[in-house]
Amino acid sequence: MALPKRDELLKEVNYDRMPEKHWMDTKPEFRPGTYCYAGEPEVVKDLGLPNPRKWQPHDEDWKLPENWKEIVLNAIRDRMNRFRSFKLFMDICVRCGACADKCHFFLGTGDPKNMPVLRAELMRSVVKGEFTRSGKLFGRLAGARKLTEDVIKEWFYYYYQCTECRRCSVFCPYGIDTAEITILAREILHEIGVNIDWILKPVRFSAEIGNHIGLQPHTIKENIEFLLDDIEEITGIRPEVPLNKKGAEILFVTPSADFFADPGIYTFMGYVLLFHYLGLDWTLSTYAAEGGNFGFFTSHEMMRKLHAKIYHEAERLKVKWILGGECGHMWRVVHQYEDTMLGPAPKNLEVPKSPITGTVFEHAKSTKIVHICEFTADLIAHGKLELDPSRNDHLVVTFHDSCNTSRGMGIFEEPRFILRHVCNNFYEMPENTIREKTFCCGSGSGLNTDEYMEMRMRGGFPRANAVEYVHEKHGVNHLACICAIDRATLTPLMKYWVPAVSVGGVHELVGNALVIPGEKKRTTDLRFQPLKGAEEEA
Numbered sequence: 001m002a003l004p005k006r007d008e009l010l011k012e013v014n015y016d017r018m019p020e021k022h023w024m025d026t027k028p029e030f031r032p033g034t035y036c037y038a039g040e041p042e043v044v045k046d047l048g049l050p051n052p053r054k055w056q057p058h059d060e061d062w063k064l065p066e067n068w069k070e071i072v073l074n075a076i077r078d079r080m081n082r083f084r085s086f087k088l089f090m091d092i093c094v095r096c097g098a099c100a101d102k103c104h105f106f107l108g109t110g111d112p113k114n115m116p117v118l119r120a121e122l123m124r125s126v127v128k129g130e131f132t133r134s135g136k137l138f139g140r141l142a143g144a145r146k147l148t149e150d151v152i153k154e155w156f157y158y159y160y161q162c163t164e165c166r167r168c169s170v171f172c173p174y175g176i177d178t179a180e181i182t183i184l185a186r187e188i189l190h191e192i193g194v195n196i197d198w199i200l201k202p203v204r205f206s207a208e209i210g211n212h213i214g215l216q217p218h219t220i221k222e223n224i225e226f227l228l229d230d231i232e233e234i235t236g237i238r239p240e241v242p243l244n245k246k247g248a249e250i251l252f253v254t255p256s257a258d259f260f261a262d263p264g265i266y267t268f269m270g271y272v273l274l275f276h277y278l279g280l281d282w283t284l285s286t287y288a289a290e291g292g293n294f295g296f297f298t299s300h301e302m303m304r305k306l307h308a309k310i311y312h313e314a315e316r317l318k319v320k321w322i323l324g325g326e327c328g329h330m331w332r333v334v335h336q337y338e339d340t341m342l343g344p345a346p347k348n349l350e351v352p353k354s355p356i357t358g359t360v361f362e363h364a365k366s367t368k369i370v371h372i373c374e375f376t377a378d379l380i381a382h383g384k385l386e387l388d389p390s391r392n393d394h395l396v397v398t399f400h401d402s403c404n405t406s407r408g409m410g411i412f413e414e415p416r417f418i419l420r421h422v423c424n425n426f427y428e429m430p431e432n433t434i435r436e437k438t439f440c441c442g443s444g445s446g447l448n449t450d451e452y453m454e455m456r457m458r459g460g461f462p463r464a465n466a467v468e469y470v471h472e473k474h475g476v477n478h479l480a481c482i483c484a485i486d487r488a489t490l491t492p493l494m495k496y497w498v499p500a501v502s503v504g505g506v507h508e509l510v511g512n513a514l515v516i517p518g519e520k521k522r523t524t525d526l527r528f529q530p531l532k533g534a535e536e537e538a
């Protein structure tokens with residue numbers, strides 16, 4: 001399907017237009033580009049999930065199980081008992097509207113059901129109508145409605161137009177986190193076989209093979225060899241990348257996109273150069289080769305299952321601690337659930353300690369996992385890296401706070417600290433679009449699939465708008481981030497909205513700036529783009 005032209009996309013968006021009908025009477029329109037395809041039956045079956053069948057969201061009949069209503073009501077009851085937050089969120093909203101214009105999907109569509117308050121109401125109204133006396137007695141007057149197949153279709157449409165980014169929760173005076181409602185709504189929908197392909201396939205590959213696109217160990221090895229060829233051509237140095245090395249000190253886990261996908265590969269080249277420079281005793285596992293936890297978008301149980309692979313490999317390889325790459329939801333999963341659903345970490349793991357600076361990462365006492373930006377910022381703070389920021393002078397950089405590492409984990413300063421040491425030209429986007437108020441890339445939480453491109457461009461519009469602002473004001477031409485999904489999703493987003501801006505990871509810029517003993521004079525960056533002044537010298 002053709003993507004509308006940039007100028008046409010937002011033409012019909014009108015935040016002031018009063019809807020013609022009550023929201024309960026408005027059905028979603030499954031228009032190509034605005035919804036994701038359904039999970040394929042074999043994949044659903046392989047994962048042991050319910051109701052495998054051929055269906056698509058645009059079908060009239062979704063072939064739900066006969067007792068679908070009973071399953072959904074039981075699932076809601078179960079979540080209300082297990083998650084006190086869910087029960088509270090179903091009760092305490094005062095409809096103040098503070099969250100209404102904070103969601104990127106509302107800003108990109110103008111659809112009232114994309115206001116976080118109304119997104120939560122899609123579930124709240126059913127809880128009222130099915131579980132409360134006032135709802136049963138007064139129905140719509142009390143904001144209540146019954147669960148119907150149309151409600152299921154509406155849930156699917158709008159809970160997959162929420163990237164679980166939590167921006168709305170920053171503005172809610174009651175701390176209501178609509179992302180948590182979306183997470184549970186999707187989990188409930190899975191119980192009747194309502195799911196999407198681009199989450200389930202990566203989950204299956206991650207569970208069965210160890211990374212989200214199913215790269216076999218020999219393919220990972222070959223891809224890395226290609227990247228090492230490039231590193232050698234650029235720097236004259238060929239670092240070693242140890243695979244499945246037993247007894248290494250550190251297991252490094254990064255999103256698998258860093259092994260094979262542009263622009264993640266340049267971030268990977270940056271890691272490899274850094275580890276070579278430090279003489280680190282590290283290894284990659286080809287069996288737990290996925291930082292990104294797609295299980296998180298399916299259910300808490302699936303999240304736990306995929307995370308366990310990392311700990312199993314850490315145990316099998318007898319490493320001391322785990323270093324995690326630039327990834328978003330890997331960190332939300334680790335940070336939010338370690339002490340409840342995921343832990344405890346295997347006994348052979350120790351509290352992470354930098355072998356270079358001696359810093360003990362006390363905050364990782366229970367997880368035994370340190371974020372690469374914490375590790376690198378610590379190295380720079382201790383003066384352990386020789387850096388030449390002028391090697392990034394061809395770039396004017398801004399930084400996108402990934403929702404999961406910023407709002408989900410609180411990593412705000414480390415990437416900025418690194419960027420200020422590896423680049424001479426760094427500019428922040430407007431204050432209300434960064435740090436805890438950052439705008440989502442528009443394609444997180446498993447929505448980065450091609451059939452959903454129109455909605456991705458709409459959802460990503462506020463982010464792109466802020467980039468465009470610094471592009472015009474300061475000449476920004478590069479958007480740095482610390483999340484693999486962001487590297488993948490911001491690239492088409494920039495191509496669409498701000499084509500002069502490239503996208504990449506922070507450690508790509510570290511790799512460019514690092515002055516490595518024995519290297520040859522560099523004339524290009526890690527993308528083979530000429531360094532500033534190199535062409536004139538040549």
Ligand code: SF4
Pocket residue numbers: 102103104105115116119161162163164165166167168169178179182440
């Ligand atoms: S969590 Fe993010 S995507 Fe979901 S409703 Fe809130 S702001 Fe929108």
Ligand code: SF4
Pocket residue numbers: 092093094095096097098099100116117171172173174175176
């Ligand atoms: S800001 Fe909080 S209380 Fe106010 S409408 Fe939104 S969810 Fe409800």
